[in-house]
Amino acid sequence: MTASPMLRIDGLVKRYGAHTVLDGVSLDVSPGEVVCIIGPSGTGKSTLLRCVNGLDDIQGGEITVAGMPARAHSKGILEVRKRIGMIFQSFNLYPHLTALQNVMLAPVVVHGEKRSTVEERARALLAKVRLSHRFDAYPGQLSGGEQQRVAIARALATNPGLLMFDEPTSALDPETVGEVLAVMRDLAKEGRTMLVVTHEIRFAADVGTRMVFMDQGKIVESGDPREMLADPKTPRARAFLQSVMAH
Amino acid sequence: MDSTVFIYAGVLLKAMGTTIWLSWLALLIGALGGFILALMQTSRFRALRIVTLLYTQFFVSVPVLIVLFFCYYGLPRLFDIEISSFAAATIALAAHASAMLSAVIAAGITSVGRGQWEAAQVSGMTYPQLMRHIIMPQAAQVILPPFVGVYIRLVKESSIAALIGYVELTQTGLLIRESTHAGLAIIGVVALLYFILNYSISLAGGALERRLKVAGRPPLGARQ
Numbered sequence: 413m414t415a416s417p418m419l420r421i422d423g424l425v426k427r428y429g430a431h432t433v434l435d436g437v438s439l440d441v442s443p444g445e446v447v448c449i450i451g452p453s454g455t456g457k458s459t460l461l462r463c464v465n466g467l468d469d470i471q472g473g474e475i476t477v478a479g480m481p482a483r484a485h486s487k488g489i490l491e492v493r494k495r496i497g498m499i500f501q502s503f504n505l506y507p508h509l510t511a512l513q514n515v516m517l518a519p520v521v522v523h524g525e526k527r528s529t530v531e532e533r534a535r536a537l538l539a540k541v542r543l544s545h546r547f548d549a550y551p552g553q554l555s556g557g558e559q560q561r562v563a564i565a566r567a568l569a570t571n572p573g574l575l576m577f578d579e580p581t582s583a584l585d586p587e588t589v590g591e592v593l594a595v596m597r598d599l600a601k602e603g604r605t606m607l608v609v610t611h612e613i614r615f616a617a618d619v620g621t622r623m624v625f626m627d628q629g630k631i632v633e634s635g636d637p638r639e640m641l642a643d644p645k646t647p648r649a650r651a652f653l654q655s656v657m658a659h
Numbered sequence: 660m661d662s663t664v665f666i667y668a669g670v671l672l673k674a675m676g677t678t679i680w681l682s683w684l685a686l687l688i689g690a691l692g693g694f695i696l697a698l699m700q701t702s703r704f705r706a707l708r709i710v711t712l713l714y715t716q717f718f719v720s721v722p723v724l725i726v727l728f729f730c731y732y733g734l735p736r737l738f739d740i741e742i743s744s745f746a747a748a749t750i751a752l753a754a755h756a757s758a759m760l761s762a763v764i765a766a767g768i769t770s771v772g773r774g775q776w777e778a779a780q781v782s783g784m785t786y787p788q789l790m791r792h793i794i795m796p797q798a799a800q801v802i803l804p805p806f807v808g809v810y811i812r813l814v815k816e817s818s819i820a821a822l823i824g825y826v827e828l829t830q831t832g833l834l835i836r837e838s839t840h841a842g843l844a845i846i847g848v849v850a851l852l853y854f855i856l857n858y859s860i861s862l863a864g865g866a867l868e869r870r871l872k873v874a875g876r877p878p879l880g881a882r883q
Contacts (some may be wrong), residue, residue: 465781504778508796518782521792570782601858 416576417442418605419464426459426629433459435629442576446606448616448637451626452652456608458501460626461576462626463639464607465493479626494522501579503559505551506596511562512547515569523570530569537565541595557588561595568599575599577608582601610622613656617641625649667835667845668721674831675852681827682814684749686803689756689813696761699788711761723818724819731823748820756813763805799833802869806866811857824845828852 418567419441432634433456441447449457462468469484476482482492505514510587515534519525538547541561551559560580567575577596581589593615600606600619610616616623616637623637633640633649641657644650696715699707718726731747734740771794779793821830832849835841 438740456799467780490783490785496781498772498781499685500776500778502774504774506775506778506793517792519782521788522783568784 416479418445418579419607420476421460421464421473422475422600423473424463424470424475425466426456426462426463427471433529433629434463434470437625437629438473438633439627439634440462441605441607443573443605444603445621446600446619447624448605448608448610448620448623449623449626450610450613450616450652450656455626456629458578460496461578461607461609464576465489465496465498467581477611486515489503493572495573497570497572497575499560499563499567499577499580501582503551503563506564507551509541510548510550511546511554511565514562515535515566519565523546534565534569538562540568540617541565541600544593555588556584557591560588560592564592564595564599573605574607575604577606577610579609579611581610581612598653611640611656613653625652627652667839667841670831670835671848671852672827673828674828675856677826677857677861678771678814678817678828681745681748681820681825682810682817685756685813685817687759688749688753688808689809692753692757693760693764693864695876696757697764697768700761700765715761718755720763723751723755723816724822726754727819727823742822744825747823748817748825751819752813752817754825755816756809759809760806760810763803763809764798767800767802768803770801771797773779800868803864803868803871807860810864811860814857814860815853 413454417440419439420635421437421439424434424437425432437456437460439447439460449460451457459468463470463484464482466479466484466489474481477492478495480488480492480495484487505511506517509517512534515537516527516530519533520527535544537548538544541564543558543561543565546554546558546562549558551562551593554562566578570649578594581592584592589612592612594616595610596606596608597619608616608620618637618638622634623640624634625632625644625648627639627648633644633646640649641653644653663740684717696711700715702708729750731742731744734747734750735742742747775793775797776789779789786794817827818829820827821833824830826834828849832845836843839845
């Protein structure tokens with residue numbers, strides 16, 4: 413078990429009709445790693461995450477999460493999803509539930525835990541994302557940054573082995589990006605296993621243990637974030653990093 | 660208005676109760692059927708969607724009166740069973756209601772954004788859990804107003820049961836008119852009772868709507 417990766421993606425192929433979005437992607441994520449996926453828009457970074465938890469079906473290759481095969485519409489996909497916490501670009505909090513209820517729902521409903529123990533943990537998690545004062549607020553009453561922090565607490569509530577972030581700060585106002593990144597930084601420090609699709613290159617360089625550059629449905633380059641930033645090996649990664657860092 | 664109306668007040672109120680019972684039962688059965696049809700209609704399985712489409716299109720297109728006659732005169736012959744006018748009226752109204760409500764409920768379900776489904780799915784929820792905790796509470800706000808409209812329509816449509824001799828509010832009014840000299844006045848009273856009934860339903864629906872709205876505000880950052 414020691415050497416087995418939390419997530420293994422092997423030769424993943426994803427097509428929408430005739431259009432190939434992911435073209436033979438292979439990637440392993442070991443426990444404790446923080447893998448940041450960067451690359452131009454429309455290269456299949458988000459689709460990759462969606463394939464891992466079975467929101468999108470795949471046309472080729474194999475994905476395993478903690479040793480279990482992950483495939484949309486398969487019987488085992490629920491077990492896979494229970495082990496992954498997912499954070500979306502658009503938060504997707506449940507608008508009819510308060511912040512606290514949002515965090516508590518999955519542990520109670522999906523994992524069948526006792527409401528009282530879950531509530532205690534949910535309060536602690538909301539405190540951890542610095543929202544102790546917002547337990548009873550509805551998502552509509554929260555700012556984007558606050559909503560995304562509730563979403564992170566919600567993903568943590570079931571103590572998943574893998575956290576997946578799908579451009580978590582892309583829908584945020586610039587002034588609230590920092591507070592979300594700070595929370596993510598804390599999680600990385602705790603040793604959480606994270607797979608992060610992001611445009612925040614600086615965050616990826618600081619916090620990531622590995623950087624993966626994707627372009628046109630393929631992994632073009634991957635390696636140590638600081639090395640890659642300083643000296644990209646491929647022309648495409650170089651061109652991309654230059655254009656992002658220029659801003 | 661002469662005293663006949665007052666003499667028959669008790670009979671009329673009892674008949675009103677019958678109308679409420681008939682339309683309420685049809686609504687309950689129709690809502691259950693409509694819910695199942697709506698789940699089929701929003702399913703990813705094409706065969707289920709086609710079956711639902713045929714069913715709803717049939718009952719939306721054919722007059723309730725024809726369905727009622729078929730239930731009352733046709734079903735006994737087809738299956739060699741006895742069927743009361745009450746049962747026939749309930750079946751016909753419920754069939755019609757289920758077709759109308761399936762469209763209403765399906766619209767409510769599809770009004771809940773893709774992101775809500777996905778957030779619930781990735782947390783490991785099963786389809787029933789997802790429906791119960793995430794989709795239906797949000798869809799309810801969209802469903803309720805037209806649902807109340809369907810109920811009011813059902814109350815009115817239940818008067819066609821008079822045509823197969825079931826003694827509900829309309830038929831009671833017609834019988835009193837025939838056997839007394841009350842004339843049009845009694846029809847006016849019947850109309851007034853329908854109005855009171857349906858206006859009350861409308862008010863109750865409005866109150867329920869306001870209560871649902873308090874909690875469910877759309878998130879500021881929702882982009883789905």
